Amino acid sequence: MTLAEVRDILEAEVLTGEENLDDIEVPRGCGCDLMSDVLAFAERRTLLLTGLTNAQVIRTAEMNDLAAIVFVRGKRPPCEVIEMAKERGIPLLRTKYPLFESCGMLYKAGLRGHLK
Amino acid sequence: MDMNPSPSLELSYPVEGNDFATAGEAATRIKRMLKQIGIDPETTRRVAIVAYEAEMNIIIHATRGILKLRVLPGVIEVRAEDIGPGIPDIPLAMQEGYSTAPEHIREMGFGAGMGLPNMKRFSDEFWIESQVGKGTKVAARIYYDGSSDRGG
Numbered sequence: 001m002t003l004a005e006v007r008d009i010l011e012a013e014v015l016t017g018e019e020n021l022d023d024i025e026v027p028r029g030c031g032c033d034l035m036s037d038v039l040a041f042a043e044r045r046t047l048l049l050t051g052l053t054n055a056q057v058i059r060t061a062e063m064n065d066l067a068a069i070v071f072v073r074g075k076r077p078p079c080e081v082i083e084m085a086k087e088r089g090i091p092l093l094r095t096k097y098p099l100f101e102s103c104g105m106l107y108k109a110g111l112r113g114h115l116k
Numbered sequence: 117m118d119m120n121p122s123p124s125l126e127l128s129y130p131v132e133g134n135d136f137a138t139a140g141e142a143a144t145r146i147k148r149m150l151k152q153i154g155i156d157p158e159t160t161r162r163v164a165i166v167a168y169e170a171e172m173n174i175i176i177h178a179t180r181g182i183l184k185l186r187v188l189p190g191v192i193e194v195r196a197e198d199i200g201p202g203i204p205d206i207p208l209a210m211q212e213g214y215s216t217a218p219e220h221i222r223e224m225g226f227g228a229g230m231g232l233p234n235m236k237r238f239s240d241e242f243w244i245e246s247q248v249g250k251g252t253k254v255a256a257r258i259y260y261d262g263s264s265d266r267g268g
Contacts, residue, residue: 035225039165040234044157052225059140060225063147063164065157 001026001111003068003091006047009105010095012070015082017091024091026067029111031103035060041114042066049102053077058084068092072099125153125187131174133200136224139175142183143168146194153187159260162238163192166256169231170196176221176231177201178251190262191240195255202248210236210244 004021007014014021026047032038033052042048044065050057053075061069068091071077076094085092095102107113127149129142147164155163167183174181174196181198203209210232217227232254236242239256246252 033225034228034230036169036228036230036234038225039169040230040237044161050225054224056140056224056226059144059168063140063143063161063168065161 001106001109003047003093005109006068006070006106006111007093009109010070010093010097010102012093012095015071015077015092015094016086017068017089020091024067026111028113029103029106030113031072031099033099038066039064043114046114047106047111049099049106051075051099053081055081055084057081058088058090061085061090062088066090070095070102072097072102125149125185127185129171129183129185131171131181131183131196131198133175133177133179133181133198135175139172140168142171146183146185149185150187150192155187155192155260159192159258162258163194165238166194166235166258169234170194170254170256172226173231173252173254174198174200176217176227181251188262190259192258192260193255194258195253197251197253199251202250202252203244203246204248206244206246 003024027045029047030042031049033050035056038060045067047068048066049070051072070093074096146167150160178198178200184195186193208214212233213229215227215229221227240259241257243255
């Protein structure tokens, strides 16, 4: 699934990284608010869906080579957090749907998690 | 790249306890450095995660500390040494889910008792020693294939 498809499915607003959405393929997704669990279990290129909007989410994505972040429940991160992601080339999306619904919509469209 | 790289590269980053504004900056620098010298992405990712958890541990629990990176042919070392309360029961602290971090840390997505276990998970070798009332030292070694561009 491409990030452009993710944007369309979740009717998401793109906060940064608009220009690359068609080219970035996300092989799997992860819905999580616990960044240590994301570090432990998410593989590279994972799409992270989260309700947390602080700088540690961007750091976690950077350390773990995640593909992009979707903020759920209509949450908008502070400007400096968006700026951090922009500097690092990490696309940010924002959807009005809650975490459970967002994951369900993407799963229904074919995106899978880490279960082998 | 330099045709005769020095046999090792050593860098130190001071980390202040409770400094959440720049939390993760040392790990970011470590990651960029490893990328710059041509370490493969998966090794870089493992070192970055270990360094990040170590840095967060100092910020959450200690007064201050230092994060050290050492790149040798075939192995990368991350060391974290802090002045702080120390850990009374190391086996308990190594258990996933055990944490003494306060609520405001949990709100940032950390403090869930995964820091030390995560450091061990992404390391090939891992040591920890601690003195209550003095501080904690952790060391992690991550092996990598250094034969291609970082010989002897």
